[in-house]
Amino acid sequence: MKRLLPWAGQNADGAIALLLAVVIGVLGVMPDTVVPDETQDQLVNAATLVIMALVATALLRDRVRQAPVEETITSGALAELPVRLARLEEIETLVHGTRRALDSLQLVRVLGSRQEIAQCHAEARKDTTRWSFKGGTGTYLRAVTLPECVAAARRDKRHLTVRVEVIDPTDTDVCETYAHYRRSLADAPDATGETWTADRVRKESYATVLAAFWHRQRYGLLDIGVGLSSTMTTFRWDLSATRLIMTVEDPNKAMTALAGTFYYENCDTELRLSFEQARRVPLEMYKKVPLSDEPTLEEVQELFERVGLPLPKTYNGKDVVDVARKALRAVDPYGEPAARFTRPNVST
Structure with a gap:
């Protein structure tokens, strides 16, 4: 209950719509001797209108909540994205240049x-x-x-x-x-x-x-x-x-x-x-x-x-x-096998 009550308070419209749907569903399956058909139809119609109103209210409320977030994203992070991408490209260029410079400094x-x-x-x-x-x-x-x-x-x-x-x-x-x-x-x-x-x-x-x-x-x-x-x-x-x-x-x-x-x-x-x-x-x-x-x-x-x-x-x-x-027939000073090609036999 401690967890359910705060949730119901934050989502009252949704909770009411859910409750009405359950009640109407129960009334709809009750026998005619308990609830006449005419009364059941009236209750279902009325409850449907109420539930639709609650759903519309929930949608409007969510849009109101999302508007500041969308505005923040659009005007803030997204607006700065090109600048940040440009900076990232500059950093990559700098890193590449630094790497080449370091490679060149490694002379031998x-x-x-x-x-x-x-x-x-x-x-x-x-x-x-x-x-x-x-x-x-x-x-x-x-x-x-x-x-x-x-x-x-x-x-x-x-x-x-x-x-x-x-x-x-x-x-x-x-x-x-x-x-x-x-x-x-x-x-x-x-x-x-x-x-x-x-x-x-x-x-x-x-x-x-x-x-x-x-x-x-x-x-x-x-x-x-x-x-x-x-x-x-x-x-x-x-x-x-x-x-x-x-x-x-x-x-x-x-x-x-x-x-x-x-x-x-x-x-x-x-x-x-x-x-x-x-x-x-x-x-x-x-x-x-x-x-x-x-x-x-x-x-x-x-x-x-x-x-x-x-x-x-x-x-x-x-x-x-x-x-x-x-x-x-030169001898390899580093000890590799002599190259394989025709070797001269200089004659007089």
Whole structure:
């Protein structure tokens, strides 16, 4: 009763209508001896009118109660909705811009093992249409990057652009400087099993030039350029369409940055400008100095003579063979299996 009375007070019209309906329903089922038919009809008609009046009153009361609420919603929250939506859009734009700024601030990620560096290189090579390299002599480039990228481009029948900058093999001073720097870091042989001397630096750079011509002659959609630098760098840059990888002499340390970041874009500009200033090897002469699948000693010597990079006069047949071996059988300094392509057997 305590719960029923307050409810009845708040809904008196509905309670009265319900009560009348019940009473009339009871009278309607009573026998004629108790309530005559004529009286029943009068009571039903009268009660129906009363119930309709009560229902109309309830509807009017509800409308009166809802009017202030509708006015509040219409003039308040709904009126402010466009403004709030605009603010929400501004916040989303700000969050998106902040996220991009934070991504750009994360300039590089440090790689801490040979395996991680090799995996990063593999991801960079995947489906790339361009590659830029700047470093010492390009050993890893010859051993893995160039043959793998060319093989992938040939498989997909797509264009591949490669730009390579290495030490000028005809510059004795820079070759000696680079060899001294490498020896100062470790006197023992490196992962290739050799120690660094000025002669090795010279042969490695010659090998990179020879490898560029060899691959250019075998894939028509390869656009490759080689620049020779008279200065050395302690870093090696490898830049693909998706990421930059910067390695040092420690085979277990490297840095990487994704395309679109501040660091990637600026390194891309640096490599372009540096390549433009380097001494250019005339790769466009690749048709005039054909190389066999297994280049002969005469072919290798003629190649370097025709492109303006004659081999030292002190080189004998063994030295020329060594250059060809380094060009097409380079040992991967990170321990990956050698690239699978025709390996030369330079003959005299």
